[in-house]
Amino acid sequence: MRLYDYILSPSCYKIRLMAALLGVKLEIRPVDFHPGLEHRGAELMALNPAGSIPILTDGDLVLTESSAILVYLAAKAGPDWLGGPDPAALARVQQWLAFSQRLTASLGGARLHEMLLRDGDIGALQAAGIAALRELEAGLVEQALRGMGFLAGDRPSVADIACFPYVALAPDGGVSLDPYPAIRLWSRRFRSLDGFVEMPGIHRLHELKPEPEPQPEEA
Numbered sequence: 001m002r003l004y005d006y007i008l009s010p011s012c013y014k015i016r017l018m019a020a021l022l023g024v025k026l027e028i029r030p031v032d033f034h035p036g037l038e039h040r041g042a043e044l045m046a047l048n049p050a051g052s053i054p055i056l057t058d059g060d061l062v063l064t065e066s067s068a069i070l071v072y073l074a075a076k077a078g079p080d081w082l083g084g085p086d087p088a089a090l091a092r093v094q095q096w097l098a099f100s101q102r103l104t105a106s107l108g109g110a111r112l113h114e115m116l117l118r119d120g121d122i123g124a125l126q127a128a129g130i131a132a133l134r135e136l137e138a139g140l141v142e143q144a145l146r147g148m149g150f151l152a153g154d155r156p157s158v159a160d161i162a163c164f165p166y167v168a169l170a171p172d173g174g175v176s177l178d179p180y181p182a183i184r185l186w187s188r189r190f191r192s193l194d195g196f197v198e199m200p201g202i203h204r205l206h207e208l209k210p211e212p213e214p215q216p217e218e219a
């Protein structure tokens, strides 16, 4: 499977993270997103007329939209990540997958504005991002009251992967995560998962590594 990828793209990172957590190997095809705008050139527009990455190809199959790609990888290599058999959990996964696109538009837009000097009303982007973060915080608090640590259950799903990167990178767009304790706990939980991989700006939670065993004194 080949991923058209940009290292600083949170949407592409979702796919790299999912693949790593599933143990799936991807062929990475780097895209010169910035400054080259390669994703808007003829070759990539033929694969995705929407002019966005990630794009995943698997043989003749061409997939666009990060949420669809996450579902594809999970269905192939780790169906537990799809939300399980409970209809409510499955629906909750779909709800958060749809919600994740609001994070992309708001927090992602603010990040592009601040980091790549893209046009846009930064105040409006940040305000929309804050509204989305408040919703996410409320959702995670509700889940905690049900005794669940992730968006659709007591284990992570594609919904968590879809929401996590733009939230973790919110400060790049000038939006602080300080007011959201449930989000920060969820992010810590996520960053300590086995198989977690990093991207620039999102780091593994080293603090949760076990304390080193005391070494016997040298004779």
Ligand SMILES: N[C@@H](CCC(=O)N[C@@H](CS)C(=O)NCC(=O)O)C(=O)O
Binding pocket: 009, 010, 011, 012, 039, 051, 052, 053, 054, 064, 065, 066, 067, 101, 104, 108
């Ligand atoms: N709905 C798309 C959005 C992906 C997205 O926004 N990708 C960014 C890179 S992080 C992009 O390609 N943006 C096009 C542009 O800004 O020119 C998805 O989830 O795959």
